[in-house]
Amino acid sequence: GAVVSQHPSRVICKSGTSVKIECRSLDFQATTMFWYRQFPKKSLMLMATSNEGSKATYEQGVEKDKFLINHASLTLSTLTVTSAHPEDSSFYICSATPRRESSYNEQFFGPGTRLTVL
């Protein structure tokens, strides 16, 4: 149980294009989904938190117009990197919190998406 998928696993795009990454909870409904960014040999940096049907909450320093988050249902959230530039190249990971009383802060992570912007 508690499986989270991400698609695509790897994407290469040209500078100026937009890229959409999907995050799905496969066997549970997610109260909340999170988007993280990770640089090589660094820890996870929380970018934003999203709840189904409401606007995402972005962390300080994260451009909300650059990183668009849509949380369409209790099992799907998408991150769109708009007008991507080489500095946006990174490993993007999503996570989801199950919708149950005992879950507290438990987060289950997707396998990540490696974005390379040329």
Place this chain on the structure above:
Amino acid sequence: EDQVTQSPEALRLQEGESSSLNCSYTVSGLRGLFWYRQDPGKGPEFLFTLYSAGEEKEKERLKATLTKKESFLHITAPKPEDSATYLCAQGFSGGYNKLIFGAGTRLAVHP
């Protein structure tokens, strides 16, 4: 400032050589202390959640413990397949189940 500090940054062990990883956390508003394992190029894999001082949890060669200010991940008789980065994270009360991650400990176990 809310932060999570892990030590050591990197650890090299011989197969069978037991050791412990440390995670220090800020005390205010603790809502769970989490341990994850991350392999290169993959998302973190959930290991344990601890909620109160004195609590312990075990899984195979791993045992996590929690005090009022820190948590330890004990690795007993490690094998090469235990090589990974181990991340700890503090959960906070107040809105959206947020986690703050430490920088991780990169563990390498050599045969």
